[in-house]
Amino acid sequence: MNQLLSEIKNCSVCKEHLPLGPRPIVSAHPESKIAIIGQAPGSKVHQTGVPWDDPSGKQLRKWLGVTDEQFYDERLLALIPMGFCYPGRGKSGDLPPRPECAPLWHQPLLDQMPNLKLTILIGQYAQFRYLGDAMEKNLxxxxxxxxxxxxxxxxxxxPSPRNRFWLSKNPWFEEEVIPQLQKAVSSTLKNQ
Structure with a gap:
């Protein structure tokens, strides 16, 4: 796993497309119980090198019902984006994750985590890759x-602050889904 993480962190496959240059952000361990597959690091995470070190990450930890210590313990949670580097800014926010990363790195990472019990798919890019035709008509x-x-x-x-409107339009998410998410996370982490 260490060699694989080193290869990922030194990856420069799509460097000509990255406005701030390559800085792959990932956290994983052979003992990880839960994989969180998100989109791509934002500019703040690109600067710090710490996954989910931004308002989206704070909201995600709240949704999961975990402490910062639990969230950043790679023996518990693997943090794997669809695109490992900051993709740059578009007209309405960050650009989509680079398409090279997931096909290149996801399966080798997942293959080295035999204890995974739950994979959390955040956003349409992760859901499309992992659910394919099982997805519904929209997110x-x-x-x-x-x-x-x-x-x-x-x-x-x-969990971006930009999704406040979606959350206000869909109160069922915080009423029904979040408690089920917290229950799933808690039981997965307890059964270590």
């Missing part, structure tokens, strides 16, 4: 039908 419907993906996958919208 909202996919998240509404979260039970159909359990116990292997839990599906979430992105």
């Amino acid at each position: 909202t419907e996919t998240v509404k039908n979260y039970k159909s993906y359990l116990p292997k996958y839990m599906v979430l919208p992105h």
Whole structure:
């Protein structure tokens, strides 16, 4: 695993497309129980090198019901983005994750984590890759039908502050899905 993480952190496959240059951000361990597959690091995370070290990460930890210490313990949680580097900024936010990363690195990483019990898919890019045709017609419907993906996958919208409008339009998410998410996370971490 250490050699693989080193290879990932030295990856420069798509450097010509990265406005701030390559800085792959990932955290994983052979003992990881839960994999969180998100989109791509934002500019703040690119600067610090710490996964989910931004307002989205703070919200995600709240949703999961975990402490910072638990969240950053790679023996508990693997933090794997769809795109490992900051992709740059577009007209309405960050650009989509680079398409090279997931096909290149995800399976080798997952193969080295035999203790994974739950994979949390954040946003449409992760959901499309891992659920494929099992996805509903859009992210909202996919998240509404979260039970159909359990116990292997839990599906979430992105916890970005930009998604406040989505959260206010879909109160069922925090009323129903978050308690189920916290229950799944808590029971997975207890059964170590």
